[in-house]
Amino acid sequence: MISFMSGRRRLLPCVGLGLLAVLCWVWVSFASLSGEQLHLEVLDVADRGAFQPQSALSDMEFGSVASYRGPGNSDRRSNKELPIILWWSGGLFPHFPGDTERIDCATSSCLVTSNRKVQLYKRTASIIFYGTDFRAYEAPLPRLRHQTWALFHEESPMNNYILSHGPGIRLFNYTATFRRESDYPLTLQWLPSLEYLLEPVAVSLEEKNRLRREGLAPVLYMQSHCDVPSDRDRYVQELMKYIQVDSYGKCLNNRPLPEHLEDTATATGEEPGFMNFVARYKFHLALENGVCPDYMTEKLWRPLHQGCVPVYRGSPVVADWMPNDHSVIIIDNFPSPKALADFLKHLDENDDEYVKYLEFKDPRRITNARLLEGLETREWGVNDMSKPNYLNGFECYVCEQENARLAAERAYRKAQKRNQAPQPKMASNSHMGCPLPSPGYGDVKDLPPDDGWLQIWPQDYWQSLDQAEGLESLIRHNESDPSLLWKHIQNIAVSRARGKH
Ligand SMILES: *[C@@H]1O[C@H](CO)[C@@H](O)[C@H](O)[C@H]1NC(C)=O
Ligand SMILES: *[C@@H]1O[C@H](CO)[C@@H](O)[C@H](O)[C@H]1NC(C)=O
Numbered sequence: 238m239i240s241f242m243s244g245r246r247r248l249l250p251c252v253g254l255g256l257l258a259v260l261c262w263v264w265v266s267f268a269s270l271s272g273e274q275l276h277l278e279v280l281d282v283a284d285r286g287a288f289q290p291q292s293a294l295s296d297m298e299f300g301s302v303a304s305y306r307g308p309g310n311s312d313r314r315s316n317k318e319l320p321i322i323l324w325w326s327g328g329l330f331p332h333f334p335g336d337t338e339r340i341d342c343a344t345s346s347c348l349v350t351s352n353r354k355v356q357l358y359k360r361t362a363s364i365i366f367y368g369t370d371f372r373a374y375e376a377p378l379p380r381l382r383h384q385t386w387a388l389f390h391e392e393s394p395m396n397n398y399i400l401s402h403g404p405g406i407r408l409f410n411y412t413a414t415f416r417r418e419s420d421y422p423l424t425l426q427w428l429p430s431l432e433y434l435l436e437p438v439a440v441s442l443e444e445k446n447r448l449r450r451e452g453l454a455p456v457l458y459m460q461s462h463c464d465v466p467s468d469r470d471r472y473v474q475e476l477m478k479y480i481q482v483d484s485y486g487k488c489l490n491n492r493p494l495p496e497h498l499e500d501t502a503t504a505t506g507e508e509p510g511f512m513n514f515v516a517r518y519k520f521h522l523a524l525e526n527g528v529c530p531d532y533m534t535e536k537l538w539r540p541l542h543q544g545c546v547p548v549y550r551g552s553p554v555v556a557d558w559m560p561n562d563h564s565v566i567i568i569d570n571f572p573s574p575k576a577l578a579d580f581l582k583h584l585d586e587n588d589d590e591y592v593k594y595l596e597f598k599d600p601r602r603i604t605n606a607r608l609l610e611g612l613e614t615r616e617w618g619v620n621d622m623s624k625p626n627y628l629n630g631f632e633c634y635v636c637e638q639e640n641a642r643l644a645a646e647r648a649y650r651k652a653q654k655r656n657q658a659p660q661p662k663m664a665s666n667s668h669m670g671c672p673l674p675s676p677g678y679g680d681v682k683d684l685p686p687d688d689g690w691l692q693i694w695p696q697d698y699w700q701s702l703d704q705a706e707g708l709e710s711l712i713r714h715n716e717s718d719p720s721l722l723w724k725h726i727q728n729i730a731v732s733r734a735r736g737k738h
C-alpha cells in the first residue's frame with residue numbers, strides 16, 4: 238500500500254517540468270509522505286469498522302472545498318452538482334493531499350479527481366491524460382459519448398508518437414502541448430521570463446578569446462541521451478570533421494568532465510559551477526532529441542541566457558520565437574556540416590560579427606513581438622509562485638470548457654428552435670503532428686540495414702500509427718477491453734491487405 242501510494246507520484250513527469258524539477262522533487266517527497274499518512278487514516282477507519290464510503294463518488298462529495306475562487310466565479314453549486322474531471326494519469330494530479338478536490342476556476346467550478354472509479358459515471362465530463370503515459374492498450378473504454386478527452390503533453394515528441402498521427406490526436410477534444418496551435422499552448426515553457434534572456438553575458442568576449450588561445454574549442458556539445466529520433470550525433474560527428482568541438486557528455490565524448498561537475502552534467506537544474514563551465518564557449522550545439530514545430534527546450538534558451546550562441550536544430554520554425562533575426566544559428570539553413578563549420582569559424586575570427594548575435598541583451602534590440610506577447614500573456618508561470626502552474630491552468634481550461642458545453646447542451650434541449658446544438662470540438666494534427674524521424678545527416682536510403690537508429694525510430698513512428706488506428710477502431714466498436722487492441726490492429730492490417738488484392 239505504502240509503496241503504491243508513493244509510487245503513484247513518480248519522478249518521471251517532474252523531469253518534464255524542467256526548471257521546476259527541484260520544486261517538484263520536494264512536492265513528490267511531500268506527497269509520498271502524505272500517502273503514508275493517508276494510509277494510516279484509512280487503516281484507522283477500517284479497524285474501527287466505522288463509516289465506509291459506498292462508492293468513489295460519495296467519497297468525493299465530502300472532499301474539502303478549496304478556498305480560492307476566481308474573481309468572476311459565482312458558481313454556487315455544491316460539490317454534488319459539479320461536473321467531474323478525471324486525471325487518468327494520477328501521477329500528475331496537481332493537488333495535495335488526497336485524490337479529490339473542488340476547483341473554483343475563473344468563471345465556474347468542477348470536481349477533479351485521480352480516482353479511476355469514476356470513469357464511467359454520468360457526471361464525469363472529461364478525462365485528462367498525460368501524453369508520455371498514454372497507452373492505447375490501457376485507454377479507458379468504452380468511451381462514453383458525453384465524455385471528452387483532454388491531452389497534456391509538454392514533453393518530447395519521442396515519448397509518444399501516437400499523438401503525432403491524425404487518428405491519435407483526433408481522439409482528444411482539448412490539448413495542452415508545446416505547439417502554438419494547441420488549445421492551451423505551452424510553447425515557451427522552458428523560458429522563465431524576459432529577464433532570463435536579458436541577463437548580461439556571463440563570460441566576456443575578451444575572456445572567450447583568451448580561452449580560445451589556450452586551446453578551448455569554439456563549440457560545446459554536451460549530451461548524454463544518444464539514441465534519439467533526431468539522430469543528432471550523426472550530424473555532430475560530421476561537423477566535428479571540420480571544426481573543433483569539445484564534447485563532454487556520453488555522446489561522442491572526447492573530453493572528460495572536470496570531476497566536480499560529474500554529477501550535474503545531466504541535470505536540468507542550473508547549478509552555478511556547471512553554468513560557469515559551459516558559459517566559456519562561444520557556441521553551444523543545441524539539438525533537440527526530437528524534431529517538431531515549436532518543440533524548444535532549455536538547450537535553446539540556456540545559451541541565450543548565458544550569452545553563448547546556440548547552433549540549433551529542433552523546431553523548424555524556431556526563428557518565430559527568437560529575440561530578433563540574428564540571435565541563433567539554425568543548422569538547417571546551411572547546405573552541409575562543412576558550410577556550417579566554415580561559418581562558425583568565420584564568426585570565431587571576427588569579433589564584430591560574433592557580437593551581433595548578442596545584441597538582444599539590450600532590451601531595445603528584442604524586436605520579436607510574438608515572443609514579447611507570448612511571455613506577457615501566458616497565465617502560467619515558470620518558477621513563479623505568484624502564477625498558477627500549467628497543470629492547474631489546463632485543468633481549469635478543461636473545467637470552463639466543460640461547463641460551457643454542458644450549459645449549451647441544456648439550453649439546446651430546452652429550446653431546440655432558438656438555440657444551436659453545440660458543435661463537437663476535437664484536436665487536429667496541428668496540435669502535435671511531429672514528422673517521421675529522419676537521419677541527422679545524409680539520406681535514409683544510404684544507411685546500412687543494421688543501423689541502430691534506423692531499426693528504432695522510423696519503426697516506432699509507424700507502429701504508433703497502427704496503435705492509433707487500433708484504438709480508434711476499439712472506440713468505434715464500443716469495446717470495453719483495451720487489450721483487444723492487438724486484435725483490432727491485426728484486423729485492420731488484414732482488411733487492408735485484402736483491399737489491395
Ligand atoms: C470529442 O472528440 C470525439 C472524437 O475523438 C468526437 O467524436 C466527439 O464528438 C467530441 N466531443 C465533443 C463534446 O466535442
Ligand atoms: C457500449 O458498451 C457499454 C458497456 O459495454 C454499454 O453499456 C453501451 O450501451 C454500449 N453503447 C452502444 C452505443 O452500443
